[in-house]
Amino acid sequence: MKSLFILPFVCGAALVTACSATPPPKELVDARAEMAQARNGAAHQNAPAQLHVAEEELNLAEQECASDCGSDKTKDRAYIALRKVQLAEAESRLATATNDAAQASQQVQLTQAQMNANTRTELAQTKDQLAQAKLQAQQAMADLARIAATKEDERGLIITLNGSVLFATNKDVLLGAADTKLDQVAEALKGKLRGRMIEVQGYTDSQGAADYNVGLSQRRADSVRSYLVGKGVPADKISARGYGKDRPVADNATAEGRADNRRVEIVVKPIDGSVSSTN
Amino acid sequence: MMTKWMSVGGIALCAVGCASYPAPTARMAQSMSSVSVAQEQGAAANPQANDYLTRANEELANAKKLVDDGNNERADYMLMRADADAKLAIEIAKAQKADVAAQSAQAQAKTLQQAH
Known part of the structure; x- marks a missing residue:
């Protein structure tokens, strides 16, 4: 038990x-x-x-x-x-x-906000630059109009310089008296016509052989171009071409008309314009 | 004599206790609900989560069989296992999705910063 x-x-x-x-x-x-x-x-x-x-x-x-x-x-x-x-x-x-994920999303929003702000700033700067460029171009046009006869046609802005002011008869060397006017033209052109191409066009009256006139007008256009480049107009923006007796602006039957036809035209082309030949 | 009565009483108490373990109806519903949520969360598409979802389904089936056999207590514990497995499957599926979202957002942030 x-x-x-x-x-x-x-x-x-x-x-x-x-x-x-x-x-x-x-x-x-x-x-x-x-x-x-x-x-x-x-x-x-x-x-x-x-x-x-x-x-x-x-x-x-x-x-x-x-x-x-x-x-x-x-x-x-x-x-x-x-x-x-x-x-x-x-x-x-x-x-x-x-x-x-929340932190990354916040970072994305922050970066996007910064990018948007930068874009707005850049846009405002571009607008300012465009407005300034437009103002400068208008100023340049006004300056040129005071210096020489100007007009606008399908080629662009045309500045006409009388041949007798620039060259002696049958010569392609610039006269001393031409310096002042060309200095003013150069000053108006350089740095104020951004993006626009310039062509210096030489013309003669109808007297003399056509080939001779083309050669003389080419040499005269070259002289003007060289002078302007020497005064600071960018060489890659300016070309020269002789047209001889083509495109008369006055009657070659009169002495006065022929004097008007002997000329140099400085053509400021529109922004999308091209230069037909360069020197 | 006294010892004899104590033994009988103990057996009787045990019999009452064993027989009175309630059918785990609420736990069964809870576990089935957790399994259902895990499936809705896409646990089957995630290998790790799917492993726990599979276990939960097996445990749920075992629990039903135990209830049918009258073993409510074992069934109750089996259902606790099923619920725990299903809830883990849900959380793993959620965490996986959150990982993917975080990586995507981080990649977007990196790309933007490089472009900035």
Whole structure:
């Protein structure tokens, strides 16, 4: 009878020994490891509430293990604890990604705003430059109109200089008296007619051989061009061409008409105009 | 005599306790809902999330079988597993989408800055 009374204690002790000897299930080992990793990782900062829930679940698993480490309940609790730790880590990853996306979107908006502001500034600057260029061109036209006879036709702005002011008869060397007028023309042209090409065109009256007249008008146009280039008009923007007796502006039957036909025209072409030949 | 009555009482208590474990109806609904949300979130398209979704579905099926067998307590725990797996699948799917969105936004920001 006494031995029967002792039996439950012996069995209980054996059971406790068996339980304490049972190693923790893989689920619990994994959950503990994952929790240790999460506590030292970003989840600690980004998902503290979920991590706390996972800790509570892990405690339940540990309590089950303390009672019976090999039981299904211990495995289930540990399995669920592991998933809750992983859930906290996934929440943390989601928070990080959401934050990264928000920061990048903010950066995109900021950069776009800066680009728009820059574009507006550049546009305003371009408008100012165009307005200034237009003003300068108008000023140049006005200056030229004061210096010489000017008109506009399909070729562009035409500045007409009388041949007798520039050259002696049958000569292609500029007269000393021509300097003042050509200096004024050069001053008006240089830097104020941006983007526009200039052609110096030489003309004679109808007297004399045509070839001679073409040659003389070419040399005279060249002389004027060289002078203007020497005074600062860009060489790549100005060309010269002799037309001889072509395009008379007056009647070659009269001395007065022939004097008018002996001339040099400086043609300021429209912006899209091209130069038919260069010297 | 007293020992005999204690044993009988213990067995009776155990029988009452085991038999009275309620059917995990609410937990079943909760787990099924989580699985459904995981599918809506596109967990099946993400290999990692799909692994947990698959487990959740298997556990759900096991739980139904356990309920049919009258093992409500095991079924309840199986449903807790299913719910935990499904919720993890949802969060992984969401995080994956957020990663893609963040990378896209960062690439856009980088491209703009280079153009700027």
